[in-house]
Amino acid sequence: KTAAALELSARTESMARGGGRMPIAMDQAFGVTFKDPDGNTFIDLSAGVGVSSVGRCNPRVVEAIRKQSESLMHSMEVNSSKRTELAAKISEIMPDGLRGDCITFFTQGGSDALEAAVKFAKRVTGRHQIIAFHGGYHGIWNASNALTTGTAYRKGFGPFMGGVIHAPYPYAYRFPFDTSHKSAEQIAGEYVDYLLNTPYTAADDVAAVIVEPVQGEGGYVPPSPEFLQILRKACDRSGALLIVDEVQAGAGRTGKMWAVEHSGVKPDMLTFGKGIGGDMPMAGLVMRSDLAAKIPDGSQPNTFAANSISAAVALTNISILQDPRLDLVNRAHTLGLEAQERIRSFNSPWVGEVRGRGLMIGIELVENRETREPLSREKLGKLMDYVVGHGVLMIPCGRYTNVMRVMPSLTIPRSLMFKGLDIFGAGLASL
Numbered sequence: 001k002t003a004a005a006l007e008l009s010a011r012t013e014s015m016a017r018g019g020g021r022m023p024i025a026m027d028q029a030f031g032v033t034f035k036d037p038d039g040n041t042f043i044d045l046s047a048g049v050g051v052s053s054v055g056r057c058n059p060r061v062v063e064a065i066r067k068q069s070e071s072l073m074h075s076m077e078v079n080s081s082k083r084t085e086l087a088a089k090i091s092e093i094m095p096d097g098l099r100g101d102c103i104t105f106f107t108q109g110g111s112d113a114l115e116a117a118v119k120f121a122k123r124v125t126g127r128h129q130i131i132a133f134h135g136g137y138h139g140i141w142n143a144s145n146a147l148t149t150g151t152a153y154r155k156g157f158g159p160f161m162g163g164v165i166h167a168p169y170p171y172a173y174r175f176p177f178d179t180s181h182k183s184a185e186q187i188a189g190e191y192v193d194y195l196l197n198t199p200y201t202a203a204d205d206v207a208a209v210i211v212e213p214v215q216g217e218g219g220y221v222p223p224s225p226e227f228l229q230i231l232r233k234a235c236d237r238s239g240a241l242l243i244v245d246e247v248q249a250g251a252g253r254t255g256k257m258w259a260v261e262h263s264g265v266k267p268d269m270l271t272f273g274k275g276i277g278g279d280m281p282m283a284g285l286v287m288r289s290d291l292a293a294k295i296p297d298g299s300q301p302n303t304f305a306a307n308s309i310s311a312a313v314a315l316t317n318i319s320i321l322q323d324p325r326l327d328l329v330n331r332a333h334t335l336g337l338e339a340q341e342r343i344r345s346f347n348s349p350w351v352g353e354v355r356g357r358g359l360m361i362g363i364e365l366v367e368n369r370e371t372r373e374p375l376s377r378e379k380l381g382k383l384m385d386y387v388v389g390h391g392v393l394m395i396p397c398g399r400y401t402n403v404m405r406v407m408p409s410l411t412i413p414r415s416l417m418f419k420g421l422d423i424f425g426a427g428l429a430s431l
């Protein structure tokens with residue numbers, strides 16, 4: 001190993017093993033590029049796992065932090081004006097069904113938003129089971145880890161909270177059932193309808209169906225709108241709540257403010273996080289006002305939730321997302337289509353499928369396009385070395401860690417995105 005490589009591994013070795021580790025460190029960030037401690041510049045196609053929607057260290061965000069830090073930072077014990085202002089703003093930008101008539105419950109991160117979602121859904125409905133999906137990621141706490149599937153998160157750590165039923169997600173590329181007569185969305189949706197509404201299954205005891213409107217960690221899988229529409233009807237028939245987890249797909253990334261809006265479905269609750277907070281810890285749960293009224297005071301306290309700096313930054317972040325001069329959300333849609341086209345134009349034999357919505361794009365890498373066998377660990381390692389070694393940060397996801405994500409900040413200049421993608425394409429060609 002070179003001295004530089006040893007130094008890098010020392011950097012990652014000093015991190016606890018629970019989190020993910022990349023052989024790279026970040027020292028200074030400027031929008032959609034950053035420098036490592038040796039002064040090398042990288043193009044960032046990962047945006048802090050979708051967090052930095054308006055670019056890292058956005059000057060408007062930096063100014064909001066400075067200004068807010070001069071008047072109020074922490075207030076758990078009483079409400080604050082910034083938190084109130086943010087709750088009103090969030091209500092205004094919610095999808096149909098929640099907009100204007102909802103209550104926001106703030107948390108620090110996505111996992112605790114999902115904890116609250118499970119707890120509140122049980123309390124509101126008086127039921128105790130939850131339906132979630134294979135490949136879903138909702139966090140790593142008690143309830144949220146019980147919803148999350150995946151060996152790394154679960155094996156050796158159980159048992160988790162009981163009462164979770166996992167159903168197939170319509171991941172058409174790797175769907176285990178015959179789709180010659182019905183789409184994966186129809187089959188997966190009807191299966192949930194069957195669970196919810198048939199005696200001897202889970203009927204009458206399911207509090208909620210919790211679903212990512214575009215599956216994130218499970219492989220960047222956007223279902224057709226029909227899937228959520230079937231889930232909505234099935235929930236209505238059974239009295240279960242429909243909760244959409246927008247922690248990764250929300251905040252404009254998919255080309256709408258919320259990914260559920262692609263389907264026209266009205267959710268009962270919505271969780272948000274990552275991209276809403278302008279790089280500060282900010283997440284939460286939004287629910288219909290009539291549901292919120294049934295939740296007892298003081299049943300889910302959270303010391304650091306929505307401190308005033310996070311709230312001020314989130315307000316700034318949202319105003320940048322809504323700035324008509326930047327038009328970032330619509331831009332995510334058009335830029336995303338262009339990115340997908342560029343990736344397809346590489347014509348690489350290792351690319352099994354390119355899919356996504358807006359700037360939430362997954363590139364599924366395979367050994368063989370016919371058998372769809374996932375790309376080998378060895379080739380994935382080589383590809384990552386090439387891409388990072390040539391100054392681009394991309395991070396994989398998916399059930400076989402073989403899906404490369406393209407999820408840059410929504411502010412990324414077109415030319416820089418293509419430059420990053422072309423380096424990735426050259427990496428593919430080098431395999």
Ligand code: PMP
Pocket residue numbers: 108109110111112114137138139140212216217245246247248249273274283
């Ligand atoms: N839900 C979804 C859909 C996520 O992608 C994530 C994070 N990857 C979480 C919840 C958990 O969020 P956090 O890491 O902020 O706890």
